[in-house]
Amino acid sequence: MIEFKLGNDLNIETDEVENVKLLIISPKNRTEKVPGVLWIHGGGYMSGMKELVLFSRGFDIAKNHGAVVVSVGYRLSTLNPYPAGINDCYKALIYLKNNADRLGIRDDQIFVGGESAGGGLVAALCMLARDRKEVNIAYQMPLYPMLDNFDTESSRDNHCKVWNTKLNHIGWFLYLRKNYNKEVSPYASPSRQTNYKGLPPAYTFVCDAEPFLDEAKTYIKELKNAGVEAKIEIYHADRHSFDLLTPWKKVSKRAIRNFNIAFAYAKKTYFAKQSK
Numbered sequence: 001m002i003e004f005k006l007g008n009d010l011n012i013e014t015d016e017v018e019n020v021k022l023l024i025i026s027p028k029n030r031t032e033k034v035p036g037v038l039w040i041h042g043g044g045y046m047s048g049m050k051e052l053v054l055f056s057r058g059f060d061i062a063k064n065h066g067a068v069v070v071s072v073g074y075r076l077s078t079l080n081p082y083p084a085g086i087n088d089c090y091k092a093l094i095y096l097k098n099n100a101d102r103l104g105i106r107d108d109q110i111f112v113g114g115e116s117a118g119g120g121l122v123a124a125l126c127m128l129a130r131d132r133k134e135v136n137i138a139y140q141m142p143l144y145p146m147l148d149n150f151d152t153e154s155s156r157d158n159h160c161k162v163w164n165t166k167l168n169h170i171g172w173f174l175y176l177r178k179n180y181n182k183e184v185s186p187y188a189s190p191s192r193q194t195n196y197k198g199l200p201p202a203y204t205f206v207c208d209a210e211p212f213l214d215e216a217k218t219y220i221k222e223l224k225n226a227g228v229e230a231k232i233e234i235y236h237a238d239r240h241s242f243d244l245l246t247p248w249k250k251v252s253k254r255a256i257r258n259f260n261i262a263f264a265y266a267k268k269t270y271f272a273k274q275s276k
Contacts, residue, residue: 010062017095020088021073023050025062026103035067035138035267036096036105040089040125042116042241044146044163044171045077055244056115057143057259064260065267067111068103070096074121077174082188085175089125097135097274108271111139112200116163116212116241117171119145119204123190123219130198137200138272141263144206144240148191148215149176149184155211161239168211191215196226201270203230203262205255207237233258 013024027034039058041048053059053071062069074088093112100107114122119142129135148155149172151165158165173180176188186193202223206216216232223230235242235251243252243259 023071035109040114040118045175113141115143136272149189152214154214163240201229205233
């Protein structure tokens, strides 16, 4: 394990579990156990790296709320299509549970979050964890998530900045390969899920111009229909990942503020005891 200092308040460590590399952000001088958050980066399943957490809402969680954040360097679909990515994320989730005491994490407050394809992996991971019954996730934050391998009204003929229909098709093709645009497991494309009962409470936000608007809305609707607490906030913006790419804009500042409010509420509200 290698440790670095990040300002006066946070430390960064690197670790590894079964060849999956991890980046761990933790607050200094903790006096009690805190929530542990597995953060999953975006990039259409085909690009990105674990260090992107330093520029994401995942960093907010560590800096503003004192949580321990573990960012997972999952294998990318350019070389390793499904199920490599979700399998790596599941290994990181097990790591979070098994190392809760060493990391200073409350094992009844294991949260998962991520943006874009990372949001899709968040939803898939919650489904996989529910079904395998090895880890109980207390809260999920799939931000503007990439959930549906079929076109929706908002992802069809979409020309949004940063991510659009063409890129979406490429991303899903690389991830699913021969199963592209076919019925697949909900662990591959969470929108294929038919049973939303027992999934963790959820929060997401999305902008009204991007491809993932409809699938995010549907995901929250299905969770609510299954009796799961879930909330979505929709912002008027002109690009995917607007909060990360234009953080100085008023709409981004509002989304960032509301995300932090939602996390503060979750920290006080949501718990899920582990089965020993």
